Each structure stands twice: as structure tokens, then as C-alpha cells.
Amino acid sequence: MPHLETKRLRGRGAVVALGVSVLLTAVALPAQAKVLAKVNGVEISDDDVKTALDDLGSGLPRQLEGKARENYVLDFLIDEQLVVQKAQRDKLGESPDFAKKLAYLRDKALMESLLGKIAKDAVTEDAIKKTYDEAAKNQKPETEVHAHHILVPTEDEAKAALKRVKGGEDFGKVADEVSKDPGARGGDLGWFTKDRMVPEFAEAAYKLEPGQISDPVKTQFGWHVIKLDEKRPKVFPPLDQVREQVSRYVAQKAQSDLIVQLREGAKIERTEAPAEEKPAEKKPEEKKPAEKKK
Structure with a gap:
């Protein structure tokens, strides 16, 4: 098992592993460190495990927790x-x-240590709340809708599905039976804003009132029958729901600001001019008619 685990974790390269180990073995263990193993007389302590956990954390199997993770x-x-x-x-x-x-590796470790400290110092409760409040304040008023749809290849099939639901059959049942959109169970699209859907679909959906069903609508994906369930002003998510994303943004901004500040105060000389990059050809964004709001 250990040799298999080594293969899984050696993504950083054998050179990194050798370099880190040389650095670790060159430093005397602190007095409070607990020796967990010896390899031909070389001690491995709980501090070494902690350092490795910090370094390898994202590459470890997610199912491992607690003591199993440390082992x-x-x-x-x-x-x-x-x-x-x-x-x-x-x-x-x-x-x-x-x-x-x-x-x-030494330079990289120093850089990561400083940027880690900058991020840790920046992510305070006040900074999180201030960033969240600014984002909430800057959100433009927007309407979002909750809808169901049935997607079929032809107009005749769409008309047949429409006839069934207008005749009293449950929309979700008909959708499960005939719709070609596997991502929408019972045809449910969840809540979405106008920009999330292709134009023809969005225009038709936003013209409906809650409870209404559209005539067949053609898009690049086929023919749709749309049922509008609800409309509401788009709700900004509560802080607890987006705290992780806000914290990450605060940390990354603090790190980026430091890099900009250091560059402005430094004398940087390139011996060769950077190669000119050709602007990438921008492709139109492909929107899906049944993209669920996450």
C-alpha cells in the first residue's frame, strides 16, 4: 500500500520530495515534537506530518479524515x-x-509563506462583511423566473405535447415521457435569469405569466413547450451561503494588491522583450436552454 500511495502523491515530482526532505532532515526537531516513526534512524515527527498535510492537502483522497488521513x-x-x-x-x-x-524550492516556499500570511491577515470578519455588503449593494435589480419545459426535435411533437398538457395531463409527467432534455427532471429548470438561456427561449419564457404555457418555441436545440411557474426579483444570496467564496476573494485580492505594490516599487529589467501575444479569437458563448441555476 505505501508504494501505491507514493505514486498517487508524487504529482509535485521526485525533485520536490527530495528537496523538502533534505530541508526537513537538516533542521533539528523542536523539543515538543513527537516522534512517530524512524527510518534507518531518521526520525519523522508529528510536525513533519503537519507540514506534509499543509503541502499535500488538496491532493489527498477526500474520503480520508482524521487519524486515517494522518496515517x-x-x-x-x-x-x-x-x-x-x-x-x-x-x-x-x-x-x-x-x-x-x-x-x-526555497524561493517558492518563501513566496508561499508570505502570501499565506497576507491572506490570513486579510480575511477578517470585517473585511468579509464589507466585501459582501458592497457586492450586494452593486447588484442591479433583475427578475428571475422558475419554469418547466418540454424539449422535442420537431414542431409536430411539440404541438402534440402541448395538446396533452392543455388537455389536463401533468406537465412534469409529459416532460418525463417525451422531453429530450436529460438535465431537467420533470422538465424543471429551476430559477434562472434572462441571460442564462438562449434568446428565443428567454424571450418566450419572460413573456409568460405564472401558470401560463407557451406555444411551441424553436431554438437551436429543438422545439420547446414552456410553462412558467413563478417570477420574483433576483435574491442576493445570504452571507452564510457565500462566505467561502467571499473569503477566497478577499484573500486573493490582498495577495494581488501586494504583488502590484511590490512591482510598482521595484526596478525590473528584462533582457529580452516579451513576445507579442496574438489576441485569441473570441468564440460566442453557447447557452443551454435547460441550464440549471446552481
């Missing part, structure tokens, strides 16, 4: 140390190329 990383560190010791015996750490890579 998984400890096995990785044991395998890593075995590989490191072999690399040291082969004197791979003495080459000029390795020294360059180690210097790069």
Missing part, C-alpha cells in the same frame, strides 16, 4: 525518506542542477 501521510513520509536516503547514497544532492532546484 496516510505518515506512510508517504516513510516512503519518501527511503527514497531520499537512496538518493543521498547515490549523491544526487551534490549536483549543480539539484542545487538550482533546491534554491528554486
Whole structure:
């Protein structure tokens, strides 16, 4: 099992693993560190596991939690140390190329440490609330609708479906039987704004009043029968629902602001002019008639 786990986690490359391990083994363990394993006499502590968890966190299997997660990383560190010791015996750490890579890793670790501190300091409750309030204030008034639809290939099929629902059959039942939109169970599209749908569909849906059913509507996807359920002003999500996204934005903005500030105060000289990039050809955004609001 450990060798398989090493394969899963070596995405950062063997060089990174070797470089980090050399740095770890070169530093004396703090007095309070608890030794969890020894590999040919080299100690691996709970502090090492914590450092590795911070580094590898996003690459670990999601189903692992608590002690199982720590044991998984400890096995990785044991395998890593075995590989490191072999690399040291082969004197791979003495080459000029390795020294360059180690210097790069040191710079990268310093950068990540500073940016991490900047992000941590920036994400305060006041900053989160201020950012959220500004976003809520700047949201333009907009109407969103909740609708169902039936999507079929031909106009005749759309007319047949329309006849069934106007004859009293349940719209959702008919949709489940004939609609070609697999993403809308019972034809339910959820809540959406006008810009989320292709123009022909959006125009037809927004002309309806709650409870009304449209005549067949043609779009690039086929023929639709639309039933409008409700209309309402678009509701800005509560802070608790978007706290994670707001926190991420605050952190990233603080980091970006620092980079801009450092660039403005630095003397940066390029020995070669950057290559001119050709503007990418902008493709029209393809909208789906049954795209659910997430």
C-alpha cells in the first residue's frame, strides 16, 4: 500500500520530495515534537506530518479524515525518506542542477509563506462583511423566473405535447415521457435569469405569466413547450451561503494588491522583450436552454 500511495502523491515530482526532505532532515526537531516513526534512524515527527498535510492537502483522497488521513501521510513520509536516503547514497544532492532546484524550492516556499500570511491577515470578519455588503449593494435589480419545459426535435411533437398538457395531463409527467432534455427532471429548470438561456427561449419564457404555457418555441436545440411557474426579483444570496467564496476573494485580492505594490516599487529589467501575444479569437458563448441555476 505505501508504494501505491507514493505514486498517487508524487504529482509535485521526485525533485520536490527530495528537496523538502533534505530541508526537513537538516533542521533539528523542536523539543515538543513527537516522534512517530524512524527510518534507518531518521526520525519523522508529528510536525513533519503537519507540514506534509499543509503541502499535500488538496491532493489527498477526500474520503480520508482524521487519524486515517494522518496515517496516510505518515506512510508517504516513510516512503519518501527511503527514497531520499537512496538518493543521498547515490549523491544526487551534490549536483549543480539539484542545487538550482533546491534554491528554486526555497524561493517558492518563501513566496508561499508570505502570501499565506497576507491572506490570513486579510480575511477578517470585517473585511468579509464589507466585501459582501458592497457586492450586494452593486447588484442591479433583475427578475428571475422558475419554469418547466418540454424539449422535442420537431414542431409536430411539440404541438402534440402541448395538446396533452392543455388537455389536463401533468406537465412534469409529459416532460418525463417525451422531453429530450436529460438535465431537467420533470422538465424543471429551476430559477434562472434572462441571460442564462438562449434568446428565443428567454424571450418566450419572460413573456409568460405564472401558470401560463407557451406555444411551441424553436431554438437551436429543438422545439420547446414552456410553462412558467413563478417570477420574483433576483435574491442576493445570504452571507452564510457565500462566505467561502467571499473569503477566497478577499484573500486573493490582498495577495494581488501586494504583488502590484511590490512591482510598482521595484526596478525590473528584462533582457529580452516579451513576445507579442496574438489576441485569441473570441468564440460566442453557447447557452443551454435547460441550464440549471446552481
